[in-house]
Amino acid sequence: MKGKGANFWVQIALFNLVVVALLGVMLRYKIAFSFPLIHQKHLLHGHSHFAFSAWVGQMIMTLLAFILRERNSGKEPFEFRTLLAGNTLLAFFMLFAFVYQGYGPISIFFSTVSTAINFLFCFRVWAFLRKTKVVSTGDYYIQASIIFNVLSSIGTMYLAYLMSNKINHPEKYLASVYYYLHFQYNGYFIFSCLGLFAYFLDHLGITLTHSRRVFWLLAGSLAPAYLLSIMWVKLPLFWYVILVLAAIIQFGAWFYWLYQVKKKQSEIYHGVPVMVRFLWILVALATSLKFGLQLLSIIPSLSEYAFGFRPVVIAYLHLVLLGVVSLFLMGFAIWKGYIQLNCLLKWAFGLFVGGIFFNECILMLQGMSFLNLVQIPFSNEILFGVAVLMFLGALGIFVSQKLKQNLI
Numbered sequence: 001m002k003g004k005g006a007n008f009w010v011q012i013a014l015f016n017l018v019v020v021a022l023l024g025v026m027l028r029y030k031i032a033f034s035f036p037l038i039h040q041k042h043l044l045h046g047h048s049h050f051a052f053s054a055w056v057g058q059m060i061m062t063l064l065a066f067i068l069r070e071r072n073s074g075k076e077p078f079e080f081r082t083l084l085a086g087n088t089l090l091a092f093f094m095l096f097a098f099v100y101q102g103y104g105p106i107s108i109f110f111s112t113v114s115t116a117i118n119f120l121f122c123f124r125v126w127a128f129l130r131k132t133k134v135v136s137t138g139d140y141y142i143q144a145s146i147i148f149n150v151l152s153s154i155g156t157m158y159l160a161y162l163m164s165n166k167i168n169h170p171e172k173y174l175a176s177v178y179y180y181l182h183f184q185y186n187g188y189f190i191f192s193c194l195g196l197f198a199y200f201l202d203h204l205g206i207t208l209t210h211s212r213r214v215f216w217l218l219a220g221s222l223a224p225a226y227l228l229s230i231m232w233v234k235l236p237l238f239w240y241v242i243l244v245l246a247a248i249i250q251f252g253a254w255f256y257w258l259y260q261v262k263k264k265q266s267e268i269y270h271g272v273p274v275m276v277r278f279l280w281i282l283v284a285l286a287t288s289l290k291f292g293l294q295l296l297s298i299i300p301s302l303s304e305y306a307f308g309f310r311p312v313v314i315a316y317l318h319l320v321l322l323g324v325v326s327l328f329l330m331g332f333a334i335w336k337g338y339i340q341l342n343c344l345l346k347w348a349f350g351l352f353v354g355g356i357f358f359n360e361c362i363l364m365l366q367g368m369s370f371l372n373l374v375q376i377p378f379s380n381e382i383l384f385g386v387a388v389l390m391f392l393g394a395l396g397i398f399v400s401q402k403l404k405q406n407l408i
Helices: 006-032 040-071 081-101 105-132 137-164 170-204 210-231 238-263 266-267 274-296 300-308 310-336 343-369 379-400
Strands: none
Touching: 006 040, 006 081, 006 210, 040 081, 040 170, 040 310, 081 105, 081 238, 105 137, 137 170, 137 210, 137 266, 137 300, 170 210, 210 238, 210 300, 238 266, 238 274, 274 300, 274 310, 274 343, 310 343, 343 379
């Protein structure tokens, strides 16, 4: 793998996205029709673990590695290619193991090794930033994302312990799952994206007002915001006040940061491809919706509804993973030239973004149907069709990068 550039590694990640989308199609097909050859929960575990490791994790590692490599140009090289190759290879082993046995000795082993590779990369980034000294707000975000990534592993390790020892305790199971998801989604993923965007602003010579204060507000409120995910345990009044404050701080910090970005809009747009602008506008809207829903969840009745109906939970997770994180990372890769613009790419993104939109709409309507507010006939069949749409979009994005001629 020596000598392979960023485009090669981004294409590896895009291929992994195609696999993630294909697994999504299989899951939706099994729900809407029948697929007795594969166990539903096993496939679901494989889908989620592979999406985190082989798609989002691989993409974050790739973009961050090449950003640091550019920053360290002419000095000691930032080595990472072996870790990128190992991460993808282990992710496929982990996928096959989960589909075969669900949570078991083989899948837990590969999951542990995959986590170790991710941690090794993170520790290498941490050491690099410590050695070169913090020079950007982006460095703060990346360091925080590493801390949150490590913290999230506590949840998945405890979950593996419960399942491997066949301990049937629903509340502990849910608490560990939501702990892992919170520190991965809201911590590792979101803070990595904010860090990369800060590097983007640095490249343009743009400084946001009070950017460090916004960082500390977001970082400091993230851990207590986990309490929003476990309101069903009937928290004491003191802890309820803490989670309310955390939700308000995160909501206010995000919109203040967005306001500061809006003030620099003309400078940001200069020299940035139209497609990147389009994708990042969608990301801003999706992130605003995410923080808005998070704030609304402080209302106990709404929180009970949100976490009580599976379609609502899935809609929220896909909103963050696809609408926020995935679209931002692909937009950043386009800006850096790691994803080449061409006609097929534009059509493929149209399908992919359309699939995300319809997926969110149908899942939310499906959630409302549990309250008898609306009825959607053939909703599972429609979601299967939407999954196919996203798969075709992901496949088109990957294939577009194999074209020899890239015409904007």
